[in-house]
Amino acid sequence: MENAVGPSSPSSPTQLAEVWARIRGRLKEEVGEVEYRTWLRQMTLASVQGEEAIILLPTRFLRDWVRGHYGDRLRALWQAELPSIRRLDFRVMPENRAPEPRTPAVTDPRNGLAHDMEATENAGKSARITARQLAEPVEAAGLAEPLGRPAEPRAAEGRGDWSAPLDPRFTFDSFVVGKPNEFAHACARRVAERPASPGFNPLFLYGGVGLGKTHLMHASAWAIREHAVADGRPPLTVAYMSAEKFMYRFIAALRSQSTMEFKESLRSVDVLLIDDLQFLIGKDNTQEEFFHTFNALIDAGKQIIVSADKSPSDLSGIEDRLRTRLGCGMVADLHATTYELRISILQAKAQTQGVPVPVKVMEFLAHKITSNVRELEGALNRLIAHANLFGRPVTLEGAQEVLHDILRAHDRRVTIEEIQKRVAEHYNIRLTDMSSPRRARAVARPRQVAMYLAKQLTSRSLPEIGRRFGGRDHTTVMHAVSRVAELMQADSAFAEDVELLRRMLET
Numbered sequence: 001m002e003n004a005v006g007p008s009s010p011s012s013p014t015q016l017a018e019v020w021a022r023i024r025g026r027l028k029e030e031v032g033e034v035e036y037r038t039w040l041r042q043m044t045l046a047s048v049q050g051e052e053a054i055i056l057l058p059t060r061f062l063r064d065w066v067r068g069h070y071g072d073r074l075r076a077l078w079q080a081e082l083p084s085i086r087r088l089d090f091r092v093m094p095e096n097r098a099p100e101p102r103t104p105a106v107t108d109p110r111n112g113l114a115h116d117m118e119a120t121e122n123a124g125k126s127a128r129i130t131a132r133q134l135a136e137p138v139e140a141a142g143l144a145e146p147l148g149r150p151a152e153p154r155a156a157e158g159r160g161d162w163s164a165p166l167d168p169r170f171t172f173d174s175f176v177v178g179k180p181n182e183f184a185h186a187c188a189r190r191v192a193e194r195p196a197s198p199g200f201n202p203l204f205l206y207g208g209v210g211l212g213k214t215h216l217m218h219a220s221a222w223a224i225r226e227h228a229v230a231d232g233r234p235p236l237t238v239a240y241m242s243a244e245k246f247m248y249r250f251i252a253a254l255r256s257q258s259t260m261e262f263k264e265s266l267r268s269v270d271v272l273l274i275d276d277l278q279f280l281i282g283k284d285n286t287q288e289e290f291f292h293t294f295n296a297l298i299d300a301g302k303q304i305i306v307s308a309d310k311s312p313s314d315l316s317g318i319e320d321r322l323r324t325r326l327g328c329g330m331v332a333d334l335h336a337t338t339y340e341l342r343i344s345i346l347q348a349k350a351q352t353q354g355v356p357v358p359v360k361v362m363e364f365l366a367h368k369i370t371s372n373v374r375e376l377e378g379a380l381n382r383l384i385a386h387a388n389l390f391g392r393p394v395t396l397e398g399a400q401e402v403l404h405d406i407l408r409a410h411d412r413r414v415t416i417e418e419i420q421k422r423v424a425e426h427y428n429i430r431l432t433d434m435s436s437p438r439r440a441r442a443v444a445r446p447r448q449v450a451m452y453l454a455k456q457l458t459s460r461s462l463p464e465i466g467r468r469f470g471g472r473d474h475t476t477v478m479h480a481v482s483r484v485a486e487l488m489q490a491d492s493a494f495a496e497d498v499e500l501l502r503r504m505l506e507t
Protein backbone atom coordinates (compact mmCIF):
# COMPACT_ATOMS: atom_id res chain seq x y z
CA MET A 1 0.00 0.00 0.00
CA GLU A 2 1.32 3.40 -0.93
CA ASN A 3 0.48 6.22 1.35
CA ALA A 4 0.00 9.79 0.27
CA VAL A 5 3.14 11.83 -0.08
CA GLY A 6 3.89 15.41 0.85
CA PRO A 7 3.94 17.39 4.02
CA SER A 8 0.38 16.64 5.01
CA SER A 9 0.56 12.89 4.38
CA PRO A 10 -0.72 10.66 7.12
CA SER A 11 2.19 8.90 8.72
CA SER A 12 0.40 5.65 9.47
CA PRO A 13 -2.33 3.47 8.02
CA THR A 14 -4.46 4.26 11.03
CA GLN A 15 -4.18 7.97 10.35
CA LEU A 16 -5.20 7.44 6.77
CA ALA A 17 -8.19 5.40 7.90
CA GLU A 18 -9.09 8.20 10.27
CA VAL A 19 -8.85 10.77 7.50
CA TRP A 20 -11.19 8.65 5.39
CA ALA A 21 -13.58 8.19 8.30
CA ARG A 22 -13.68 11.96 8.81
CA ILE A 23 -14.34 12.61 5.14
CA ARG A 24 -17.20 10.14 5.14
CA GLY A 25 -18.52 11.60 8.36
CA ARG A 26 -18.54 15.12 6.90
CA LEU A 27 -20.22 14.03 3.73
CA LYS A 28 -22.84 12.21 5.75
CA GLU A 29 -23.52 15.35 7.75
CA GLU A 30 -23.84 17.35 4.57
CA VAL A 31 -26.10 15.06 2.61
CA GLY A 32 -28.06 13.53 5.49
CA GLU A 33 -28.47 9.99 6.71
CA VAL A 34 -30.92 8.81 4.08
CA GLU A 35 -28.99 10.02 1.07
CA TYR A 36 -25.76 8.77 2.57
CA ARG A 37 -27.18 5.33 3.19
CA THR A 38 -28.60 5.15 -0.30
CA TRP A 39 -25.59 6.20 -2.32
CA LEU A 40 -22.45 6.53 -0.29
CA ARG A 41 -22.38 3.94 2.44
CA GLN A 42 -20.73 1.34 0.24
CA MET A 43 -17.71 3.44 -0.72
CA THR A 44 -14.40 1.88 0.24
CA LEU A 45 -11.01 3.51 0.10
CA ALA A 46 -8.77 1.19 -1.91
CA SER A 47 -5.50 3.08 -1.79
CA VAL A 48 -3.78 6.41 -1.86
CA GLN A 49 -1.09 6.63 -4.47
CA GLY A 50 0.80 9.85 -4.81
CA GLU A 51 -1.71 12.54 -5.67
CA GLU A 52 -4.57 10.15 -6.18
CA ALA A 53 -7.02 8.38 -3.89
CA ILE A 54 -8.73 5.32 -5.31
CA ILE A 55 -12.29 4.74 -4.14
CA LEU A 56 -14.18 1.54 -4.79
CA LEU A 57 -17.89 1.02 -5.26
CA PRO A 58 -19.73 -2.26 -5.71
CA THR A 59 -21.34 -1.55 -9.08
CA ARG A 60 -20.69 0.57 -12.11
CA PHE A 61 -24.02 2.23 -11.61
CA LEU A 62 -23.11 3.33 -8.10
CA ARG A 63 -19.62 4.34 -9.19
CA ASP A 64 -20.99 6.61 -11.92
CA TRP A 65 -23.61 8.03 -9.64
CA VAL A 66 -21.18 8.80 -6.83
CA ARG A 67 -18.60 10.23 -9.20
CA GLY A 68 -21.19 12.37 -10.98
CA HIS A 69 -23.01 13.65 -7.94
CA TYR A 70 -20.51 13.71 -5.13
CA GLY A 71 -17.12 13.61 -6.93
CA ASP A 72 -16.36 17.31 -6.60
CA ARG A 73 -17.45 17.48 -3.01
CA LEU A 74 -15.42 14.43 -2.10
CA ARG A 75 -12.36 15.90 -3.76
CA ALA A 76 -12.78 19.13 -1.83
CA LEU A 77 -13.11 17.19 1.41
CA TRP A 78 -9.97 15.22 0.61
CA GLN A 79 -8.11 18.41 -0.16
CA ALA A 80 -9.17 19.94 3.11
CA GLU A 81 -7.74 16.93 4.91
CA LEU A 82 -4.76 16.18 2.67
CA PRO A 83 -3.89 18.92 0.19
CA SER A 84 -1.53 16.52 -1.58
CA ILE A 85 -4.53 14.63 -2.98
CA ARG A 86 -5.49 16.19 -6.28
CA ARG A 87 -7.47 13.49 -7.98
CA LEU A 88 -9.98 10.83 -7.08
CA ASP A 89 -10.28 7.68 -9.10
CA PHE A 90 -13.64 5.93 -8.69
CA ARG A 91 -13.54 2.24 -9.58
CA VAL A 92 -15.81 -0.76 -9.45
CA MET A 93 -14.75 -3.37 -6.90
CA PRO A 94 -12.71 -5.90 -8.86
CA GLU A 95 -14.92 -8.90 -8.01
CA ASN A 96 -17.98 -7.05 -9.32
CA ARG A 97 -16.48 -5.55 -12.42
CA ALA A 98 -18.63 -5.98 -15.48
CA PRO A 99 -17.77 -5.59 -19.16
CA GLU A 100 -18.14 -2.10 -20.58
CA PRO A 101 -21.69 -1.24 -21.54
CA ARG A 102 -23.12 -1.29 -25.03
CA THR A 103 -25.54 1.41 -23.98
CA PRO A 104 -24.88 4.29 -21.66
CA ALA A 105 -26.46 4.69 -18.25
CA VAL A 106 -29.91 6.14 -18.54
CA THR A 107 -31.98 8.70 -16.65
CA ASP A 108 -31.97 9.72 -13.06
CA PRO A 109 -32.21 6.67 -10.82
CA ARG A 110 -34.12 8.65 -8.22
CA ASN A 111 -37.19 8.39 -10.37
CA GLY A 112 -37.08 4.66 -9.84
CA LEU A 113 -37.22 3.99 -13.53
CA ALA A 114 -33.89 3.33 -15.02
CA HIS A 115 -30.19 3.04 -14.48
CA ASP A 116 -27.11 1.50 -15.95
CA MET A 117 -28.99 -1.49 -17.28
CA GLU A 118 -26.10 -3.51 -18.54
CA ALA A 119 -24.13 -3.10 -15.38
CA THR A 120 -27.04 -4.69 -13.63
CA GLU A 121 -27.29 -7.39 -16.22
CA ASN A 122 -23.66 -8.26 -15.87
CA ALA A 123 -23.08 -7.65 -12.24
CA GLY A 124 -25.98 -9.84 -11.12
CA LYS A 125 -26.42 -9.58 -7.39
CA SER A 126 -24.02 -6.72 -7.05
CA ALA A 127 -26.15 -4.21 -8.88
CA ARG A 128 -29.17 -2.25 -7.79
CA ILE A 129 -32.33 -3.05 -9.64
CA THR A 130 -35.34 -0.82 -9.42
CA ALA A 131 -38.79 -2.03 -8.57
CA ARG A 132 -39.85 -1.00 -12.04
CA GLN A 133 -37.44 -3.49 -13.52
CA LEU A 134 -38.82 -6.23 -11.36
CA ALA A 135 -41.81 -5.93 -13.59
CA GLU A 136 -39.94 -6.35 -16.83
CA PRO A 137 -41.24 -8.93 -19.29
CA VAL A 138 -40.64 -12.60 -18.71
CA GLU A 139 -38.68 -13.11 -21.94
CA ALA A 140 -36.12 -10.63 -20.77
CA ALA A 141 -36.00 -11.89 -17.24
CA GLY A 142 -33.45 -14.70 -17.61
CA LEU A 143 -34.54 -17.61 -15.47
CA ALA A 144 -31.05 -18.81 -14.74
CA GLU A 145 -30.04 -15.69 -12.85
CA PRO A 146 -31.40 -15.53 -9.31
CA LEU A 147 -32.35 -11.90 -9.74
CA GLY A 148 -33.26 -12.08 -13.37
CA ARG A 149 -31.85 -9.91 -16.07
CA PRO A 150 -33.62 -6.68 -16.77
CA ALA A 151 -34.81 -5.84 -20.22
CA GLU A 152 -33.51 -2.99 -22.32
CA PRO A 153 -34.24 0.35 -20.77
CA ARG A 154 -37.60 1.81 -21.60
CA ALA A 155 -38.46 5.40 -21.88
CA ALA A 156 -39.65 6.83 -18.59
CA GLU A 157 -43.36 6.20 -18.47
CA GLY A 158 -44.20 8.68 -15.77
CA ARG A 159 -44.99 6.10 -13.14
CA GLY A 160 -43.85 8.56 -10.54
CA ASP A 161 -40.81 8.34 -8.30
CA TRP A 162 -42.47 6.62 -5.41
CA SER A 163 -40.59 3.38 -5.49
CA ALA A 164 -37.02 2.91 -4.25
CA PRO A 165 -34.66 0.26 -5.58
CA LEU A 166 -34.54 -3.10 -3.89
CA ASP A 167 -31.13 -3.93 -2.57
CA PRO A 168 -29.66 -6.80 -4.60
CA ARG A 169 -27.58 -7.92 -1.62
CA PHE A 170 -30.67 -8.57 0.47
CA THR A 171 -31.68 -12.08 -0.59
CA PHE A 172 -32.58 -15.23 1.33
CA ASP A 173 -29.21 -16.69 0.28
CA SER A 174 -27.34 -13.99 2.14
CA PHE A 175 -29.57 -14.04 5.22
CA VAL A 176 -28.12 -16.02 8.12
CA VAL A 177 -30.78 -17.79 10.14
CA GLY A 178 -30.53 -18.33 13.88
CA LYS A 179 -32.82 -18.60 16.88
CA PRO A 180 -33.55 -14.85 17.12
CA ASN A 181 -34.78 -14.53 13.55
CA GLU A 182 -35.93 -17.98 12.51
CA PHE A 183 -39.62 -17.27 12.88
CA ALA A 184 -39.47 -14.03 10.91
CA HIS A 185 -37.37 -15.75 8.29
CA ALA A 186 -39.83 -18.64 7.98
CA CYS A 187 -42.72 -16.18 7.58
CA ALA A 188 -40.88 -14.19 4.92
CA ARG A 189 -40.15 -17.39 3.02
CA ARG A 190 -43.73 -18.52 3.30
CA VAL A 191 -44.93 -15.20 1.90
CA ALA A 192 -42.42 -15.49 -0.93
CA GLU A 193 -43.74 -18.92 -1.86
CA ARG A 194 -47.45 -18.13 -1.64
CA PRO A 195 -47.95 -14.38 -1.68
CA ALA A 196 -51.20 -12.89 -0.46
CA SER A 197 -52.37 -16.07 1.20
CA PRO A 198 -54.77 -15.60 4.11
CA GLY A 199 -53.08 -15.44 7.46
CA PHE A 200 -49.89 -14.02 5.94
CA ASN A 201 -51.18 -10.81 4.50
CA PRO A 202 -49.94 -8.37 5.59
CA LEU A 203 -46.67 -9.70 6.88
CA PHE A 204 -45.64 -7.36 9.67
CA LEU A 205 -41.96 -7.58 10.63
CA TYR A 206 -40.75 -5.74 13.68
CA GLY A 207 -37.67 -5.48 15.84
CA GLY A 208 -34.80 -3.23 16.88
CA VAL A 209 -32.53 -1.25 14.59
CA GLY A 210 -30.30 -3.15 12.17
CA LEU A 211 -31.61 -6.64 12.88
CA GLY A 212 -32.59 -7.56 9.32
CA LYS A 213 -36.16 -6.34 8.77
CA THR A 214 -35.37 -4.61 5.49
CA HIS A 215 -33.19 -7.49 4.42
CA LEU A 216 -36.02 -10.00 4.87
CA MET A 217 -38.52 -7.73 3.15
CA HIS A 218 -36.35 -7.37 0.10
CA ALA A 219 -35.53 -11.08 0.10
CA SER A 220 -39.26 -11.88 -0.04
CA ALA A 221 -39.77 -9.43 -2.87
CA TRP A 222 -36.93 -10.85 -4.92
CA ALA A 223 -38.22 -14.38 -4.37
CA ILE A 224 -41.85 -13.52 -5.17
CA ARG A 225 -40.73 -12.06 -8.43
CA GLU A 226 -38.49 -15.05 -9.25
CA HIS A 227 -41.27 -17.53 -8.54
CA ALA A 228 -43.64 -15.67 -10.83
CA VAL A 229 -41.06 -15.71 -13.59
CA ALA A 230 -40.25 -19.37 -13.01
CA ASP A 231 -43.93 -20.31 -13.16
CA GLY A 232 -44.38 -18.40 -16.39
CA ARG A 233 -46.82 -16.02 -14.72
CA PRO A 234 -47.06 -12.39 -15.81
CA PRO A 235 -44.34 -10.21 -14.35
CA LEU A 236 -45.12 -8.69 -10.98
CA THR A 237 -44.74 -5.10 -9.93
CA VAL A 238 -43.06 -4.70 -6.58
CA ALA A 239 -42.90 -1.31 -4.93
CA TYR A 240 -40.70 -0.59 -1.95
CA MET A 241 -40.52 2.62 0.02
CA SER A 242 -40.07 3.91 3.53
CA ALA A 243 -43.14 5.22 5.33
CA GLU A 244 -41.41 8.58 5.29
CA LYS A 245 -41.20 8.52 1.51
CA PHE A 246 -44.83 7.49 1.36
CA MET A 247 -45.72 10.58 3.34
CA TYR A 248 -43.65 12.94 1.23
CA ARG A 249 -45.08 11.52 -1.98
CA PHE A 250 -48.55 11.90 -0.59
CA ILE A 251 -47.95 15.49 0.44
CA ALA A 252 -46.43 16.28 -2.94
CA ALA A 253 -49.44 14.71 -4.66
CA LEU A 254 -51.77 16.83 -2.54
CA ARG A 255 -49.85 19.95 -3.42
CA SER A 256 -49.79 19.24 -7.10
CA GLN A 257 -53.39 18.07 -7.03
CA SER A 258 -52.40 14.71 -8.41
CA THR A 259 -53.67 12.49 -5.62
CA MET A 260 -55.64 10.34 -8.07
CA GLU A 261 -52.47 9.53 -9.95
CA PHE A 262 -50.69 8.79 -6.69
CA LYS A 263 -53.47 6.49 -5.53
CA GLU A 264 -53.67 4.70 -8.84
CA SER A 265 -49.97 4.16 -9.17
CA LEU A 266 -49.80 2.66 -5.69
CA ARG A 267 -52.89 0.56 -6.10
CA SER A 268 -51.62 -0.96 -9.31
CA VAL A 269 -48.71 -2.78 -7.66
CA ASP A 270 -48.71 -6.51 -6.90
CA VAL A 271 -46.51 -6.33 -3.84
CA LEU A 272 -46.10 -3.31 -1.60
CA LEU A 273 -43.25 -3.08 0.91
CA ILE A 274 -43.36 -0.28 3.47
CA ASP A 275 -40.34 0.16 5.72
CA ASP A 276 -40.21 1.85 9.13
CA LEU A 277 -43.93 2.34 9.55
CA GLN A 278 -43.38 3.97 12.94
CA PHE A 279 -42.65 7.12 10.99
CA LEU A 280 -46.38 7.54 10.50
CA ILE A 281 -46.98 7.92 14.23
CA GLY A 282 -48.94 11.10 14.75
CA LYS A 283 -49.27 11.74 11.00
CA ASP A 284 -53.02 11.29 10.85
CA ASN A 285 -53.70 12.32 7.27
CA THR A 286 -50.97 10.14 5.86
CA GLN A 287 -52.17 7.26 8.02
CA GLU A 288 -55.61 7.65 6.57
CA GLU A 289 -54.30 7.57 3.02
CA PHE A 290 -52.15 4.58 3.85
CA PHE A 291 -55.14 2.86 5.41
CA HIS A 292 -57.10 3.18 2.16
CA THR A 293 -54.19 2.04 0.01
CA PHE A 294 -53.70 -0.86 2.37
CA ASN A 295 -57.33 -1.95 2.19
CA ALA A 296 -57.51 -1.58 -1.57
CA LEU A 297 -54.44 -3.78 -2.05
CA ILE A 298 -55.46 -6.44 0.45
CA ASP A 299 -58.96 -6.56 -1.06
CA ALA A 300 -57.44 -6.98 -4.50
CA GLY A 301 -55.38 -9.93 -3.26
CA LYS A 302 -52.01 -8.14 -3.33
CA GLN A 303 -49.27 -8.87 -0.80
CA ILE A 304 -48.18 -6.21 1.67
CA ILE A 305 -45.09 -6.42 3.85
CA VAL A 306 -44.54 -3.81 6.52
CA SER A 307 -41.66 -3.26 8.91
CA ALA A 308 -41.58 -1.24 12.11
CA ASP A 309 -39.64 -0.96 15.32
CA LYS A 310 -42.61 -2.12 17.42
CA SER A 311 -45.47 -4.56 17.13
CA PRO A 312 -48.79 -3.22 15.81
CA SER A 313 -50.28 -3.19 19.29
CA ASP A 314 -47.38 -1.11 20.63
CA LEU A 315 -47.53 1.48 17.90
CA SER A 316 -49.30 4.10 19.94
CA GLY A 317 -49.94 7.12 17.78
CA ILE A 318 -51.14 4.94 14.93
CA GLU A 319 -54.91 4.94 14.59
CA ASP A 320 -56.64 1.92 16.10
CA ARG A 321 -58.28 0.77 12.90
CA LEU A 322 -54.94 0.79 11.06
CA ARG A 323 -53.18 -1.00 13.91
CA THR A 324 -55.86 -3.66 13.87
CA ARG A 325 -55.50 -4.10 10.12
CA LEU A 326 -51.73 -4.28 10.40
CA GLY A 327 -51.97 -7.02 12.96
CA CYS A 328 -54.52 -9.11 11.15
CA GLY A 329 -52.06 -11.02 8.97
CA MET A 330 -48.83 -12.47 10.32
CA VAL A 331 -46.79 -10.56 12.88
CA ALA A 332 -43.19 -11.70 13.35
CA ASP A 333 -40.46 -10.16 15.43
CA LEU A 334 -36.71 -10.16 15.04
CA HIS A 335 -35.03 -10.50 18.40
CA ALA A 336 -31.66 -9.11 19.39
CA THR A 337 -28.85 -11.29 18.08
CA THR A 338 -27.23 -13.98 20.17
CA TYR A 339 -23.50 -14.58 20.31
CA GLU A 340 -23.91 -17.68 18.13
CA LEU A 341 -25.85 -15.81 15.47
CA ARG A 342 -23.28 -13.03 15.42
CA ILE A 343 -20.51 -15.56 14.86
CA SER A 344 -22.47 -17.24 12.04
CA ILE A 345 -23.11 -13.88 10.39
CA LEU A 346 -19.45 -12.93 10.62
CA GLN A 347 -18.42 -16.27 9.14
CA ALA A 348 -20.84 -15.89 6.26
CA LYS A 349 -19.86 -12.30 5.52
CA ALA A 350 -16.12 -13.03 5.70
CA GLN A 351 -16.59 -15.98 3.38
CA THR A 352 -18.48 -13.88 0.84
CA GLN A 353 -15.70 -11.33 0.82
CA GLY A 354 -13.10 -14.07 0.39
CA VAL A 355 -10.82 -12.72 3.09
CA PRO A 356 -9.56 -15.06 5.82
CA VAL A 357 -10.64 -13.75 9.21
CA PRO A 358 -9.20 -15.62 12.21
CA VAL A 359 -11.70 -17.19 14.60
CA LYS A 360 -10.23 -15.10 17.43
CA VAL A 361 -11.11 -11.91 15.57
CA MET A 362 -14.67 -13.08 14.96
CA GLU A 363 -15.07 -14.02 18.61
CA PHE A 364 -13.72 -10.65 19.63
CA LEU A 365 -16.16 -8.80 17.37
CA ALA A 366 -19.10 -10.97 18.40
CA HIS A 367 -18.34 -10.24 22.05
CA LYS A 368 -17.78 -6.54 21.63
CA ILE A 369 -20.37 -5.48 19.06
CA THR A 370 -23.66 -6.71 20.30
CA SER A 371 -26.01 -3.88 19.38
CA ASN A 372 -27.01 -4.86 15.86
CA VAL A 373 -25.97 -6.61 12.69
CA ARG A 374 -25.38 -3.41 10.76
CA GLU A 375 -22.65 -2.34 13.15
CA LEU A 376 -21.17 -5.80 13.25
CA GLU A 377 -21.07 -5.90 9.47
CA GLY A 378 -19.63 -2.40 9.34
CA ALA A 379 -16.83 -3.36 11.71
CA LEU A 380 -15.97 -6.46 9.70
CA ASN A 381 -16.02 -4.51 6.43
CA ARG A 382 -13.72 -1.96 7.92
CA LEU A 383 -11.25 -4.65 8.98
CA ILE A 384 -11.35 -6.24 5.57
CA ALA A 385 -11.00 -2.92 3.76
CA HIS A 386 -8.05 -2.11 5.98
CA ALA A 387 -6.42 -5.45 5.33
CA ASN A 388 -6.89 -4.99 1.57
CA LEU A 389 -5.70 -1.42 1.69
CA PHE A 390 -2.45 -2.23 3.39
CA GLY A 391 -1.98 -5.75 2.09
CA ARG A 392 -1.90 -7.23 5.58
CA PRO A 393 -3.79 -10.15 7.08
CA VAL A 394 -6.62 -9.49 9.52
CA THR A 395 -5.31 -9.95 13.05
CA LEU A 396 -6.65 -9.44 16.55
CA GLU A 397 -4.16 -6.66 17.30
CA GLY A 398 -5.01 -4.97 14.01
CA ALA A 399 -8.71 -5.24 14.79
CA GLN A 400 -8.26 -3.58 18.17
CA GLU A 401 -6.38 -0.73 16.55
CA VAL A 402 -8.59 -0.23 13.51
CA LEU A 403 -11.81 -0.41 15.47
CA HIS A 404 -10.72 1.55 18.51
CA ASP A 405 -13.33 4.25 18.01
CA ILE A 406 -16.22 1.82 17.60
CA LEU A 407 -15.06 -0.25 20.53
CA ARG A 408 -14.67 2.79 22.71
CA ALA A 409 -18.21 3.88 21.91
CA HIS A 410 -19.43 0.43 22.86
CA ASP A 411 -17.48 0.35 26.07
CA ARG A 412 -18.78 3.73 26.98
CA ARG A 413 -22.06 4.06 28.81
CA VAL A 414 -23.61 7.48 28.60
CA THR A 415 -25.50 8.35 31.75
CA ILE A 416 -28.66 10.37 32.05
CA GLU A 417 -26.79 12.83 34.27
CA GLU A 418 -24.18 13.43 31.57
CA ILE A 419 -26.92 14.00 29.03
CA GLN A 420 -28.71 16.48 31.26
CA LYS A 421 -25.51 18.34 31.98
CA ARG A 422 -24.46 18.55 28.36
CA VAL A 423 -27.89 19.61 27.13
CA ALA A 424 -28.26 22.21 29.87
CA GLU A 425 -24.88 23.68 28.96
CA HIS A 426 -25.72 23.66 25.29
CA TYR A 427 -28.98 25.55 25.75
CA ASN A 428 -27.62 27.67 28.50
CA ILE A 429 -30.13 26.71 31.18
CA ARG A 430 -29.57 25.61 34.76
CA LEU A 431 -28.99 21.91 35.38
CA THR A 432 -31.71 22.01 38.04
CA ASP A 433 -34.21 22.97 35.36
CA MET A 434 -33.93 19.46 33.98
CA SER A 435 -35.95 18.29 36.94
CA SER A 436 -37.81 21.48 37.85
CA PRO A 437 -41.56 21.84 37.25
CA ARG A 438 -41.01 24.97 35.11
CA ARG A 439 -42.90 24.75 31.83
CA ALA A 440 -41.62 27.81 29.97
CA ARG A 441 -40.55 26.75 26.51
CA ALA A 442 -36.99 27.99 27.07
CA VAL A 443 -36.50 25.19 29.59
CA ALA A 444 -39.17 22.72 28.52
CA ARG A 445 -37.73 22.22 25.04
CA PRO A 446 -34.14 21.50 26.20
CA ARG A 447 -35.62 19.14 28.77
CA GLN A 448 -37.48 17.33 26.02
CA VAL A 449 -34.28 17.09 24.01
CA ALA A 450 -32.49 15.61 27.00
CA MET A 451 -35.29 13.05 27.46
CA TYR A 452 -35.11 12.18 23.80
CA LEU A 453 -31.35 11.65 23.98
CA ALA A 454 -31.72 9.64 27.18
CA LYS A 455 -34.08 7.33 25.33
CA GLN A 456 -31.76 7.09 22.33
CA LEU A 457 -28.45 6.71 24.09
CA THR A 458 -29.20 4.74 27.22
CA SER A 459 -31.06 1.53 27.86
CA ARG A 460 -33.20 3.12 30.58
CA SER A 461 -36.93 2.58 30.46
CA LEU A 462 -39.39 5.44 29.99
CA PRO A 463 -40.55 5.39 33.63
CA GLU A 464 -36.97 5.44 34.80
CA ILE A 465 -36.10 8.37 32.55
CA GLY A 466 -39.20 10.14 33.84
CA ARG A 467 -38.06 9.61 37.42
CA ARG A 468 -34.67 11.19 36.69
CA PHE A 469 -36.35 14.26 35.26
CA GLY A 470 -38.01 15.35 38.47
CA GLY A 471 -40.33 12.39 38.87
CA ARG A 472 -42.22 12.88 35.62
CA ASP A 473 -44.59 10.32 34.26
CA HIS A 474 -43.52 7.95 31.48
CA THR A 475 -46.15 9.43 29.15
CA THR A 476 -44.40 12.79 29.47
CA VAL A 477 -41.18 11.17 28.33
CA MET A 478 -42.99 9.43 25.50
CA HIS A 479 -44.48 12.72 24.40
CA ALA A 480 -41.06 14.42 24.59
CA VAL A 481 -39.48 11.71 22.47
CA SER A 482 -42.08 11.92 19.72
CA ARG A 483 -42.21 15.72 19.85
CA VAL A 484 -38.46 16.02 19.39
CA ALA A 485 -38.52 13.44 16.58
CA GLU A 486 -41.28 15.43 14.91
CA LEU A 487 -39.46 18.73 15.28
CA MET A 488 -36.31 17.15 13.87
CA GLN A 489 -38.27 16.18 10.79
CA ALA A 490 -39.73 19.62 10.38
CA ASP A 491 -36.75 21.79 11.27
CA SER A 492 -33.34 20.89 9.93
CA ALA A 493 -31.49 23.41 12.12
CA PHE A 494 -33.04 21.87 15.21
CA ALA A 495 -32.23 18.39 13.90
CA GLU A 496 -28.61 19.38 13.41
CA ASP A 497 -28.45 20.69 16.94
CA VAL A 498 -29.76 17.46 18.40
CA GLU A 499 -27.43 15.39 16.22
CA LEU A 500 -24.51 17.48 17.34
CA LEU A 501 -25.39 16.88 20.97
CA ARG A 502 -25.72 13.19 20.30
CA ARG A 503 -22.30 13.04 18.69
CA MET A 504 -20.71 14.95 21.53
CA LEU A 505 -22.22 12.55 24.03
CA GLU A 506 -21.20 9.49 22.08
CA THR A 507 -17.53 10.39 21.84
Ligand SMILES: Nc1ncnc2c1ncn2[C@@H]1O[C@H](COP(=O)(O)OP(=O)(O)OP(=O)(O)O)[C@@H](O)[C@H]1O
Nearest residue numbers: 174175176177208209210211212213214215373374
Ligand atom coordinates in the same frame (compact mmCIF):
# COMPACT_ATOMS: atom_id res chain seq x y z
N1 LIG B 1 -29.46 -12.54 9.75
C1 LIG B 1 -28.73 -11.76 8.93
N2 LIG B 1 -27.91 -12.31 8.03
C2 LIG B 1 -27.16 -11.55 7.23
N3 LIG B 1 -27.15 -10.22 7.24
C3 LIG B 1 -27.97 -9.61 8.12
C4 LIG B 1 -28.80 -10.34 9.00
N4 LIG B 1 -29.49 -9.47 9.76
C5 LIG B 1 -29.13 -8.25 9.36
N5 LIG B 1 -28.22 -8.33 8.38
C6 LIG B 1 -27.54 -7.21 7.70
O1 LIG B 1 -27.48 -6.13 8.62
C7 LIG B 1 -27.71 -4.90 7.96
C8 LIG B 1 -28.89 -4.20 8.60
O2 LIG B 1 -30.08 -4.94 8.30
P1 LIG B 1 -31.45 -4.24 7.88
O3 LIG B 1 -31.17 -2.97 7.12
O4 LIG B 1 -32.30 -5.25 7.24
O5 LIG B 1 -31.97 -3.87 9.32
P2 LIG B 1 -33.34 -3.24 9.77
O6 LIG B 1 -33.86 -4.13 10.83
O7 LIG B 1 -34.21 -2.97 8.60
O8 LIG B 1 -32.84 -1.89 10.41
P3 LIG B 1 -33.54 -0.44 10.54
O9 LIG B 1 -34.43 -0.54 11.70
O10 LIG B 1 -32.38 0.47 10.78
O11 LIG B 1 -34.26 -0.15 9.26
C9 LIG B 1 -27.94 -5.23 6.49
O12 LIG B 1 -26.73 -5.06 5.79
C10 LIG B 1 -28.32 -6.71 6.52
O13 LIG B 1 -27.93 -7.37 5.34
